[in-house]
Amino acid sequence: xxKETRERLIDSAFAIxxxxxxxxxxxxxxxxxxxxxxxxxxxxxKSKKELGLAVVDERIRKNIITKYQAVLxxxxxxxxxxxxxRSSPDTLIYGCxxxxxSQEMLYIDKEFKNVLTSVYQDFESCIANILxxxxxxxxxxxxxxxxxxxxxxxxYEGALMIYHLNQNRNQYNAVIDALKEQL
Amino acid sequence: xxKETRERLIDSAFAIxxxxxxxxxxxxxxxxxxxxxxxxxxxxxKSKKELGLAVVDERIRKNIITKYQAVLxxxxxxxxxxxxxRSSPDTLIYGCxxxxxSQEMLYIDKEFKNVLTSVYQDFESCIANILxxxxxxxxxxxxxxxxxxxxxxxxYEGALMIYHLNQNRNQYNAVIDALKEQL
Numbered sequence: 266x267x268k269e270t271r272e273r274l275i276d277s278a279f280a281i282x283x284x285x286x287x288x289x290x291x292x293x294x295x296x297x298x299x300x301x302x303x304x305x306x307x308x309x310x311k312s313k314k315e316l317g318l319a320v321v322d323e324r325i326r327k328n329i330i331t332k333y334q335a336v337l338x339x340x341x342x343x344x345x346x347x348x349x350x351r352s353s354p355d356t357l358i359y360g361c362x363x364x365x366x367s368q369e370m371l372y373i374d375k376e377f378k379n380v381l382t383s384v385y386q387d388f389e390s391c392i393a394n395i396l397x398x399x400x401x402x403x404x405x406x407x408x409x410x411x412x413x414x415x416x417x418x419x420x421y422e423g424a425l426m427i428y429h430l431n432q433n434r435n436q437y438n439a440v441i442d443a444l445k446e447q448l
Numbered sequence: 449x450x451k452e453t454r455e456r457l458i459d460s461a462f463a464i465x466x467x468x469x470x471x472x473x474x475x476x477x478x479x480x481x482x483x484x485x486x487x488x489x490x491x492x493x494k495s496k497k498e499l500g501l502a503v504v505d506e507r508i509r510k511n512i513i514t515k516y517q518a519v520l521x522x523x524x525x526x527x528x529x530x531x532x533x534r535s536s537p538d539t540l541i542y543g544c545x546x547x548x549x550s551q552e553m554l555y556i557d558k559e560f561k562n563v564l565t566s567v568y569q570d571f572e573s574c575i576a577n578i579l580x581x582x583x584x585x586x587x588x589x590x591x592x593x594x595x596x597x598x599x600x601x602x603x604y605e606g607a608l609m610i611y612h613l614n615q616n617r618n619q620y621n622a623v624i625d626a627l628k629e630q631l
Contacts, residue, residue, distance in 0.1 A: 365551040424602040
């Protein structure tokens with residue numbers, strides 16, 4: 266039960282920080298959403314910051330790892346990876362959670378910076394692992410998978426930023442397709 | 449003199465919002481920085497929001513247009529564009545101001561969304577104009593300059609996000625060089 270409350274707090278905080286920003290969000294909104302009082306929250310998280318760090322470390326990291334590790338089970342991992350990237354605007358309705366939190370918190374708090382950097386490294390490793398698998402399966406030619414992963418993530422993150430600015434899905438798809446074919 | 453105070457307010461607000469985020473920043477900090485009182489500010493901006501919109505519409509837009517329009521005077525615009533993109537981490541010490549404000553405000557306030565979208569469109573036009581010029585001068589082959597501008601901006605924005613997460617300048621340069629050569 267205690268475990269469950271902790272997870273519910275993280276889920277609620279993730280959703281509220283994602284929409285309103287970490288600094289813009291109010292702890293009272295999260296407590297109301299989870300329907301607990303401040304004392305119960307402090308049992309799990311001593312501060313808003315501790316909750317924010319858990320959101321990045323546990324939820325944002327987990328979402329990325331879960332999404333991209335599943336691709337490794339696929340027998341066309343490269344194609345599957347780009348299908349996922351193409352579908353991102355459907356689920357990431359306010360943009361990339363990692364990018365959002367990074368833009369806001371990287372230079373405000375050292376602990377946020379450390380955990381955000383570590384989540385990014387996991388993201389890069391996930392994509393590099395998919396590329397390794399795609400090479401092993403003969404789906405793509407040999408390449409420096411770390412460098413290529415970085416190029417894909419850069420193009421993808423920028424494409425997602427642009428999509429949220431211009432809401433043009435065809436243009437978004439065109440950038441993702443170009444990344445798939447040209448890099 | 450009145451004009452000057454208005455500009456100083458925008459400069460200060462730009463710097464403070466850039467570092468702390470729009471929601472995280474306090475108007476009192478800006479007033480202290482510019483050394484005026486609230487009444488004087490309200491002569492120019494009726495609210496924090498009005499000041500925030502002016503920062504995007506006037507300062508963030510101007511910085512982008514000034515930086516990239518100058519490239520058109522150059523006789524190797526494509527090369528010069530990529531020199532500028534390569535040097536971005538030296539000046540954009542907290543990341544891309546347009547991306548930061550977009551990640552924070554796009555889905556919080558419709559007026560911010562409108563002005564951010566309009567600044568992005570100017571950014572895309574600036575880059576497309578540089579590509580047009582580069583084609584005219586025979587520096588690069590003919591291409592759909594709008595599509596190519598979008599690809600360059602996507603890769604650049606993502607590369608800058610990654611740079612601020614991993615602080616690896618060589619990796620940043622490698623992404624920019626790949627954008628220059630492969631797109």
